[in-house]
Every structure is written in C-alpha cells, then in structure tokens.
Amino acid sequence: MLALFPLQLVVYPGERLALHIFEERYQQLVKDCETDEITFGVPTYIDKKLEYGTEVQLKKVEKRYKDGQSDIVCTGKRIFKIEDFYKQAPGKLYAGGNVTFLENNLNSDASLQEELLQHINELYYELQIEDPPQFKLPLTSYKVAHKIGLALSQEYHLLTLPKELDRLQYLVGHLKVTIPVVREMNRTKEVIQMNGHFKNFDPLDFEDFEL
Incomplete structure (x- = not known):
C-alpha cells in the first residue's frame, strides 16, 4: 500500500516538489518517511475525484518548527493509478491506497x-x-x-x-x-x-x- 497525500496539483517524475507540512496526519507521514524510508503518492484531486498521481520521495526536511510543522523537499519518481483508496491507511492518520505503477515509454524524437x-x-x-x-x-x-x-x-x-x-x-x-x-x-x-x-x-x- 502506498501512503497518499492528495493535492490540487500535478507532480511529474523528476520534478522537485517543495511542501509546507502543517496537518497532524502529514506530520506523521513525514516522520514515517524519515524513520521507515517510505515513499508516498501525490494523486491529483481534480473533478472531485482521485485517480492518477506521482510517487514522490522525501529528499530533505528544509526547516522544522516547534509545533511540528515543517518545510520539506521531495522528488517525483513514478506515475501511478489508484485501484483502491482508503481515507486512512491501516494504523495511520494519513490516507493510503493500492496502486498500479504505469510504464513510461521514454522514446522521443x-x-x-x-x-x-x-x-x-x-x-x-x-x-x-x-x-x-x-x-x-x-x-x-x-x-x-x-x-x-x-x-x-x-x-x-x-x-x-x-x-x-x-x-x-x-x-x-x-x-x-x-x-x-x-x-x-x-x-x-x-x-x-x-x-x-x-x-x-x-x-x-x-x-x-x-x-
């Protein structure tokens, strides 16, 4: 299962993503990324639904605040499609889902x-x-x-x-x-x-x- 952080934006593979983390559920997600070295997905919230998104990896916690908030930098990795979405991953505050990673044909012209x-x-x-x-x-x-x-x-x-x-x-x-x-x-x-x-x-x- 992939941890999910839905946002109203699109992240592409290789892209640098800077986020300010303030909600408790995502503070927990950042902690899990640091301690367990997990990745998480950023599915695009559009037309009131979630379907496609990009897996990202935490690269750096740029700044930590006393109240638990933080500024983080991530990098986009692979595109996925959500098969099953759960508002809370098992035992977690943040969302999760079963996903299928898509093949990316890089042949160009x-x-x-x-x-x-x-x-x-x-x-x-x-x-x-x-x-x-x-x-x-x-x-x-x-x-x-x-x-x-x-x-x-x-x-x-x-x-x-x-x-x-x-x-x-x-x-x-x-x-x-x-x-x-x-x-x-x-x-x-x-x-x-x-x-x-x-x-x-x-x-x-x-x-x-x-x-």
Missing part, C-alpha cells in the same frame, strides 16, 4: 523536441517575459509542462499519457493554439492603447481605384 523548443521561445517572445526560463535540447515534456501555461486539467491529461512522443505532440499542439491567441491579445492591447492618441497614417493612393 529530436525534430519534435526542436519544434517544441521553437514554439516555447515564440510564446515567451509574444508574452514579453523578462528573463524567461532557458531550455536546451534534449528536451523532455515533463521538464517544460509547468512553464507553458497549461491549465490544471491539461497538466493532468499529460500525466496520463504513457508515451513521451504523445506528450511532446500534445504540448506542440497546445502551443500552436495558444500562440495565435496571445498574439491577437497583444494586437488588441495595442489598439486599445492607441485609442485617443494622434494617429499618423500613410496616404492612400486612389489612382487605380474604381467604383
């Missing part, structure tokens, strides 16, 4: 990575972000997923895709839709800002104009 990177740079340019995150090839879907404006439902959908090729294609598709919208928003903003200002128009040539 260099040209698709390059296309994704090109679209990411284009998005940051359109958003006029100062000092944007810098990505280099080779690129993975999990590394950039939180950095391109996905909604929680989209991040969650990405989590459920078992093949890296499918994840890369999904992200490219998202950016192909998002970038034109951002560009049009920028154009609209410019039009609004021009309203009430003196405008300098180029003269129109009507020599060849006919009614």
Whole structure:
C-alpha cells in the first residue's frame, strides 16, 4: 500500500516538489518517511475525484518548527493509478491506497523536441517575459509542462499519457493554439492603447481605384 497525500496539483517524475507540512496526519507521514524510508503518492484531486498521481520521495526536511510543522523537499519518481483508496491507511492518520505503477515509454524524437523548443521561445517572445526560463535540447515534456501555461486539467491529461512522443505532440499542439491567441491579445492591447492618441497614417493612393 502506498501512503497518499492528495493535492490540487500535478507532480511529474523528476520534478522537485517543495511542501509546507502543517496537518497532524502529514506530520506523521513525514516522520514515517524519515524513520521507515517510505515513499508516498501525490494523486491529483481534480473533478472531485482521485485517480492518477506521482510517487514522490522525501529528499530533505528544509526547516522544522516547534509545533511540528515543517518545510520539506521531495522528488517525483513514478506515475501511478489508484485501484483502491482508503481515507486512512491501516494504523495511520494519513490516507493510503493500492496502486498500479504505469510504464513510461521514454522514446522521443529530436525534430519534435526542436519544434517544441521553437514554439516555447515564440510564446515567451509574444508574452514579453523578462528573463524567461532557458531550455536546451534534449528536451523532455515533463521538464517544460509547468512553464507553458497549461491549465490544471491539461497538466493532468499529460500525466496520463504513457508515451513521451504523445506528450511532446500534445504540448506542440497546445502551443500552436495558444500562440495565435496571445498574439491577437497583444494586437488588441495595442489598439486599445492607441485609442485617443494622434494617429499618423500613410496616404492612400486612389489612382487605380474604381467604383
């Protein structure tokens, strides 16, 4: 059985996750991670249900407070699907569940990575972000997923895709839709800002104009 810490967020394998622990049940979980070296799962709470999540491993307790609270750092490991959920694991305050770990097909495509990177740079340019995150090839879907404006439902959908090729294609598709919208928003903003200002128009040539 895997200990579970449901949250309204998506954690990906390899991701660093920083959490502030204040509830008594999760204080107990952190203690068990330290003493018994167990891992725990972070299933995404979405649409009022729990199904997919990511196993994480405690790496460091960054700070301990006198009242038992703590700041911890974890790392994402494997994606799982919940088969049975229990509000309390046997003899524990925190939740637990029987899970199936999913296979992760990491086969990728260099040209698709390059296309994704090109679209990411284009998005940051359109958003006029100062000092944007810098990505280099080779690129993975999990590394950039939180950095391109996905909604929680989209991040969650990405989590459920078992093949890296499918994840890369999904992200490219998202950016192909998002970038034109951002560009049009920028154009609209410019039009609004021009309203009430003196405008300098180029003269129109009507020599060849006919009614």
